[in-house]
Amino acid sequence: MVAVDAFLPGFAALAGTPARAGRSGPVNVDLVDPQVPGDVARHAREIGPLESPLIWITLAVLAGLAVIAAILVRTRRRPRRAAIVTAVCCALLAGVTGLNTYVGYVRTGHDLGRVLERGGGPIAALGRTLDDGHDETTSSGDSRRRQPVVPADGPGAPAIETLNLPDPADGVPASKTFVLLPPGYGDPAEATQHYPVVYLVHGYPYGTAEDWLTAGDAPGTLRLLNNDHAIKPMIVVSVDLTAGQVSRDWEGLNVPGGPQLETYLGRTVLPAIDARYRTIADRDHRALGGMSGGAFAALNIGLHHVDEFSVLLLALPYDELGDDAGLVRGDPQRLRENTPRTYLATMPFPSRVSVLLTAGAGAPTDVATARRIAAAFQARGQEAVAHVEPGFNHTWHTARATLPHMLMFADQAFDRATTALTAALH
Template sequence: MGLTSNTVLALAVLAAVALFAATIWLWPRLSRRSRRAVLGRVGLLLATQLALFAAAGLAANKSFLFYGSWADLLGREQEMGVVVDHSLSSAHIKVTGKQRPDVPGGSRAAVGGQIQQVVIEGEKSGIDTPAYVYLPPEYFQAAYAKKTFPATVVLTGYPGTAENLIKGLKYPRTAHQQAKDGKMQPMILVMLRPTVAPPRDTECADVPGGPRTETFFAEDLPAAVSEAYRVGTEPRNWGFMGNSTGGYCALKIALHHPERYAAGAGLSAYYKAAEDVTTGDLFHGNSKERNRANLLWSLDHLPQGKSSFLVTTSRQGEGNLKGTLDFVEKVKAPARVSSITLDSGGHNFNTWNREIPPALVWMSGRLSAA
């Protein structure tokens, strides 16, 4: 039974419940002051606490995928990665592996599509980062052999792992099902985390003397993907979406680079760059760049392009409600804005999984193939 399996989590929860019940049942018998009774009380309390911590830890790990296996948890996963060159590798994208999407018929690329593990090399930024590229089934079908596809960059929050986008947020499976149901067009997804210069959170900015993250996302990534895959180079071919920090980055890049991205979707996004111990000094006293990183300020003071935006929030549970309403109000033509407002939903995977299906459909409607 794997570390992230439902069976292991269920057994841990049952053990915690059973020990709690045993503690309640046996406590009167252990109320004496004898050494045996005291040791019994201590043992039951410790066992119950450990079971509760184990259940909570397994649940958190299942949601956020900190560890993928028991060997990973125990530090025994020592096998070195193997670089594999494939025919689709290009000058700036190296394919290092392939995996099946979690969809019916996933063993055949022409039926279930394919997820490729890649390393993207940024020519201008000098940033190299791992990512996953989801290719829809149509990409491998003869009828589409000479056709291009729209592409969307998908980011996690900070710190996040790109694997969360596949296992926790289920982007490939959702995109596959939505396209199969005729709700969206087949679309390539480029999935990664915003932390392309770990462990620093750069807020997708070009840091003076530091990582040029904005350059990577705005210029290097779309150029590299269009070079390696059948994706166009026009703004209408490209979208950007993400949750939390990834949502802020998606809105920021689409807002400041309408010549590159036609649409940006921010799920539970915030609208002003964070500045804390994880970011370090992002702007080095440059007030112009600090203001530019404030999306609400940018909407008020900078020209708005033809990009489309989607923002999400909830009336109860999210802290970005006011900022989201302000963002919607400040978007002016030729830009366009749409929103999703849930009655209730926190800053978590459950909320984002309720927003991703309609967000992908919205994104598909804003993009087109070359």
């Protein structure tokens, strides 16, 4: 924990920011599900060009036409073979693009490039041609950091830096952690400004820290929220908790005999971010969130470390390991310690925790789970709000659509903490 005195200039700058309509009031004001500005909500719910159902419908029609062609030329060997190959390829592509339409994982050519870059050889080369890389600067794992560039996405967009934060002692190899810096971060006039931090965890399995930049569209959401002055400047960090094995469903655990991901987040990532960036390094200005498996990780780690996080942002949440209980190697004590549904009902809360849970209305199980977890927090005297997003299911569509609610909810909590500290200092 860093002494508060070290951040008085940053707090003063935050406190001096003009208040937004509807945000004034007593320090102990309750947090609510935020009213997201219309342009932000519309953007977050938009379907990207590569998510259009017209793509898979067209491919399905082409597959059907190829089948018909194969039947018509069945006596001609080579044309029939070509028609069958075409039908199979179109059918496979229709299935893949149809799944993407449902899940919302790849929105644009830029997103597709990022995904392809994870492959090797010519696939990665193709990905690099689709990914212009304009929105990112690179940082090494040491204390030196390049000055953020002005993003090409326009005013209000965050500058994005990449950190390499390996931790061999905890079984975590080199990986990418993405840091989204608020507008003006590199301005010498803002050199004394310090910022609250939101940490986001990807889903499991086959998730990466990059997902919050692509499928989650955190840069686009932050750009619009900043331009609408709907939030005060904050740093957003997308953390890699894959331990270099994206196919594994680690759930953010300290796995017996495996990667110690909970420890990695607290012992490696948090100190590195606080050391490299001008953060307000206290629990009241730090949030932890995630989607699906990342939401479980955020919930479990956040409850284990109430001294580090005051806000939890949980999209598509659940509170028990279920089929992944094998990660604890049959140890009943470890299973209890990593099942929030079990321990939340009796755990003490030495400090207040504020929680936003989001779910898509098309996933009734998610909605029921979110409301049940919210009720469990409320029964322990903690703030918890459940937001149900219409029209979406247990997919990235829901996570992307509810990210503005998550960031604005965190901003409410940070604002309240800053106001309380300012009042105490005066």
